[in-house]
Amino acid sequence: MLSVRDVLEKTIARFAQAGVDSPRLNAELLLARALGLTRGELLGAGDRKLAPDQKAKFDALAARREAREPIDYILGEREFYSRTFVVKPGVLVPRADTETIVDTLKRELPEAAGLAADIGCGSGALAVTLALEFPRLRVLATDISQVALHVTRQNAARLGAFVHCARMDGLSAVRGRFALIVSNPPYIDPADAEGLQPEVRDHEPPEALFGGKDGVEVAARLLVQASERLAPGGLCLFEHGFNQGQVMRRLAAQAGLRQARTVQDMAGLDRVLLARR
Numbered sequence: 001m002l003s004v005r006d007v008l009e010k011t012i013a014r015f016a017q018a019g020v021d022s023p024r025l026n027a028e029l030l031l032a033r034a035l036g037l038t039r040g041e042l043l044g045a046g047d048r049k050l051a052p053d054q055k056a057k058f059d060a061l062a063a064r065r066e067a068r069e070p071i072d073y074i075l076g077e078r079e080f081y082s083r084t085f086v087v088k089p090g091v092l093v094p095r096a097d098t099e100t101i102v103d104t105l106k107r108e109l110p111e112a113a114g115l116a117a118d119i120g121c122g123s124g125a126l127a128v129t130l131a132l133e134f135p136r137l138r139v140l141a142t143d144i145s146q147v148a149l150h151v152t153r154q155n156a157a158r159l160g161a162f163v164h165c166a167r168m169d170g171l172s173a174v175r176g177r178f179a180l181i182v183s184n185p186p187y188i189d190p191a192d193a194e195g196l197q198p199e200v201r202d203h204e205p206p207e208a209l210f211g212g213k214d215g216v217e218v219a220a221r222l223l224v225q226a227s228e229r230l231a232p233g234g235l236c237l238f239e240h241g242f243n244q245g246q247v248m249r250r251l252a253a254q255a256g257l258r259q260a261r262t263v264q265d266m267a268g269l270d271r272v273l274l275a276r277r
């Protein structure tokens with residue numbers, strides 16, 4: 001029987017060979033999961049032998065990671081704004097960049113209240129976080145993906161947030177006027193697909209990644225819808241690629257939004273369009 005230390009060393013080498021980033025961390029997380037331990041407990045149990053069923057369970061998880069499936073899908077969860085969200089194939093893994101929207105809103109509109117919409121809710125990371133961080137908002141989450149709406153409902157229920165979910169293109173099926181509209185639309189240029197990490201290109205849903213021509217075609221359409229559905233003075237925050245700040249400000253102006261500006265993420269890169277109706 002192999003020890004925890006032996007299994008870790010072999011797996012780290014396999015993962016490195018397969019091009020997995022941070023092979024040690026990935027191996028430790030998966031072995032800890034297979035053994036039902038925390039990572040700290042695992043590291044103190046180097047001599048422990050794996051029972052055959054534990055080894056089989058670990059091998060199945062490790063094979064998925066070796067095939068470059070995102071670790072978050074294998075573990076079934078991801079942190080966003082210090083909360084744990086369920087994630088699974090079919091929804092985008094929420095990224096830290098998207099927390100820029102929440103932080104920006106806290107600065108710009110700390111007392112945000114009224115009707116809010118999150119277009120393209122994915123796992124519900126943004127919609128649920130808004131509902132919990134701004135209790136005076138009533139949040140509608142929309143997506144074209146049934147899986148996304150299912151996962152958003154699941155996360156809202158687990159985290160105790162009230163979020164209304166509806167399947168539609170953008171906000172095409174709603175009538176109300178919103179005080180706030182946020183979105184992290186798909187914004188990768190399909191021409192850049194080949195350069196993406198296999199974890200993203202081969203495993204995350206294409207409708208969550210690719211934004212049409214130059215990566216901004218979908219965003220342009222959703223900005224028009226947002227502009228039509230915002231109440232006068234309402235606020236709009238859209239995430240975008242680090243090189244799309246200028247084009248997003250222009251698209252916002254064309255959609256009839258005012259005072260468009262760009263907010264940087266934690267790395268100092270252009271990341272969020274902020275504009276008013």
Ligand SMILES: C[S@@+](CC[C@H](N)C(=O)[O-])C[C@H]1O[C@@H](n2cnc3c(N)ncnc32)[C@H](O)[C@@H]1O
Pocket residue numbers: 091092093094095098119120121122123124125126142143144145148168169170183184185186187207208209218
């Ligand atoms: C980049 S993901 C963002 C997911 C989540 N908001 C997050 O930040 O992790 C984009 C999401 O928009 C959805 N989407 C794409 N086009 C859409 C459209 N026209 N209307 C509504 N949702 C759309 C995708 O299905 C996907 O869930």
